[in-house]
Amino acid sequence: xxxxxxxxxxxxxxxxxxxxxxxxxxxxxxxxxxxxxxxxxxxxxxxxxxxxxxxxxxxxxxxxxxxxxxxxxxxxxxxxxxxxxxxxxxxxxxxxxxxxxxxxxxxxxxxxxxxxxxxxxxxxxxxxxxxxxxxxxxxxxxxxxxxxxxxxxxxxxxxxxxxxxxxxxxxxxxxxxxxxxxxxxxxxxxxxxxxxxxxxxxxxxxxxxxxxxxxxxxxxxxxxxxxxxxxxxxxxxxxxxxxxxxxxxxxxxxx
Numbered sequence: 001x002x003x004x005x006x007x008x009x010x011x012x013x014x015x016x017x018x019x020x021x022x023x024x025x026x027x028x029x030x031x032x033x034x035x036x037x038x039x040x041x042x043x044x045x046x047x048x049x050x051x052x053x054x055x056x057x058x059x060x061x062x063x064x065x066x067x068x069x070x071x072x073x074x075x076x077x078x079x080x081x082x083x084x085x086x087x088x089x090x091x092x093x094x095x096x097x098x099x100x101x102x103x104x105x106x107x108x109x110x111x112x113x114x115x116x117x118x119x120x121x122x123x124x125x126x127x128x129x130x131x132x133x134x135x136x137x138x139x140x141x142x143x144x145x146x147x148x149x150x151x152x153x154x155x156x157x158x159x160x161x162x163x164x165x166x167x168x169x170x171x172x173x174x175x176x177x178x179x180x181x182x183x184x185x186x187x188x189x190x191x192x193x194x195x196x197x198x199x200x201x202x203x204x205x206x207x208x209x210x211x212x213x214x215x216x217x218x219x220x221x222x223x224x225x226x227x228x229x230x231x232x233x234x235x236x237x238x239x240x241x242x243x244x245x246x247x248x249x250x251x252x253x254x255x
Contacts, residue, residue, distance in 0.1 A: 014120035014121070014150070014151050014154060015120065015150065016118035016120050016121075016149070017148060017149060017150055019148065020097055020118055020148060023097050023098060024097065024098070024116050024118070027098055027116060028098060028100070029071065029096075029097055029098050029100050031071060031143075033071070033142075033143040034071035034072055034100070035069075035070050035071025035072040035073050035074055035075050035076075035100075036071070036072060036074050036075070037074040037075065037077070037078060039074070039075050039142070040074075040075040040078035040079060042142075043075060043140075043142045044082075046142075046172070046235075046246075046248055047170055047235065047248055048235075050170065050235070050250065051138060051140055051168070051170050052079070052082055052083060052086075054138065054168050055083060055088050055090065055137065055138060056083070056086045056088055058137060058166075060088075060137060061087060061088055061089060062088075062089055062090065062091060063088065063090050063091070063137035063138060064090070064091050064093070064135055064136045064137050064138075064164075065090045065091065065092045065093070065136060065137065065138045065139075065140070066092075066093050066094075066095060066132070066135075066136045066138070066139045066140070066162055067079075067092060067093070067094050067095075067140055067141075068094075068095050068096070068119070068139065068140065068141035068144050068145045068159065068171075069095075069096050069097065069141055069142070069143065069144020069145055069148075070094045070096050070100075070101065070144075071096065071100055072100060072101065072102045072105065073094065073100075073101040073102055073105035073106075073109065074102065074105065075142075076092055076094075076105060076108065076109065077105060077108060079092075080092065080108060090138075091110045092108070092109055092110055093109070093110050093111045093112070093113060093136075094109050094111070094112045094113065094114060095113045095114060095119070095122075095132075096112075096114040096144075097114065097116070097118065097119075098114055098116055099112060099114045099115075100114070113129065113132070117129075119145040119149065119155060119158065120149060120150075120151060120154065120155075122158055132161075132162050133161050133162060134161070134162070134163070134164055134165075135162055135164065136162050136163055136164060136167055137163075137164055137166075137167045137168075138167060138168055138169070138170075139159045139160075139162050139163060139167070139168075139169040139170070139171075140169070140170045140171075141155070141159060141169075141170070141171045141172060142170075142172050142248075143172055143246070144172070145158075145159065145171065146171040146172050146173035146174075146249065147172055147173060147174050147246060152173050152174070152213075153213060153216045153217050153220065154220075155171060155173075156169075156171055156173075156213075156217050156232070156249060156251060157217060157220045157221065157224075159171050159251065160217075160221065160230055160251050160253065161224075163251070163253040164253065165253055165254075165255065166252075166253060167252075167253050168250060168251065168252050168253070169249075169250070169251040170235075170248050170249070170250055170251075171248065171249050171251070172246050172247070172248050172249075173213075173246060173247060173248075173249055174246050175246075175247060213232070213234070213249070214232050214233075217230075217232055217251075218230070218232070227255065228253070228255060229253070229254040229255035230251055230252060230253055230254060231251070231252045231254060232249065232250070232251050232252075233249070233250050234247050234248075234249055234250075235247055235248045235249070235250055
C-alpha cells in the first residue's frame with residue numbers, strides 16, 4: 001500500500017527521520033519515553049491537566065480520543081482510569097509507528113491503526129486512513145509525532161484534520177532556539193558541534209522553531225480548506241531535554 005503525502009500541492013513527499021526508518025525496518029521501537037505508566041504523570045503535569053479537564057467539561061460521556069505514538073500504551077490505562085472517576089469513558093484509538101502496545105492494553109484500545117506507516121506519509125483525505133478525518137474530540141501526541149520528525153508543523157496540520165468541530169489536539173514539540181538560549185541557527189549548530197551532537201541536520205534545525213509556527217500552520221489549513229477554522233497556542237509548561245525544551249501545542253477546532 002502506497003500512502004501519498006498529505007497534500008501534493010504542499011510539495012514533495014516528506015521523509016521520516018533516520019531513527020524512525022530504523023524502527024520501521026525492524027518493526028520494533030525502543031524509546032526512553034515509550035508509553036510507560038510513569039509517563040502519565042509527566043504528561044498530566046506538562047499539560048496542567050488541560051486535556052482531561054476538556055473532556056470532563058465537554059459534555060460527552062463517551063468521547064473519541066486518538067493517541068499518537070502510544071508506545072507500550074500504559075499511559076492510556078492511567079488516562080482512562082482518571083476519566084472513569086469523573087464518569088467519562090473515552091473510546092481510544094492509537095496511531096503509532098509500529099504495533100507496540102502491551103497485550104493487556106490492546107484490550108482497552110478500540111482500534112490500533114499502526115501499520116509501519118510514518119506520520120509524515122499519512123493522508124487522512126485520500127488514503128486508506130481518510131476515516132480518521134473529522135472524527136476525534138481529543139488528539140494527543142506526547143513526545144511523538146511533533147518531536148520525532150523533520151516537519152513538526154505538518155504533524156500539527158495532520159493532527160488538526162482529525163478533530164471534530166469543538167475538538168482539541170495537544171501535540172508536544174521541540175523548540176531548539178528557545179531551549180538552548182541561542183539567538184541564531186548558526187550559533188545553535190556550533191553549540192551542538194561542541195557537544196558532539198551530530199544527529200541534528202539542517203532541515204530539523206530550521207524547521208523546529210516556534211517563531212513561524214502559527215502562521216505556517218494556518219496557511220496550510222487555508223490552502224487545504226478555507227472553511228476550516230482553528231486556533232493555536234503554545235502552552236507555558238515545558239520539559240527540559242539536554243540542549244532543548246519541549247512545549248505542548250494546543251489546537252482548537254472552531255469550525
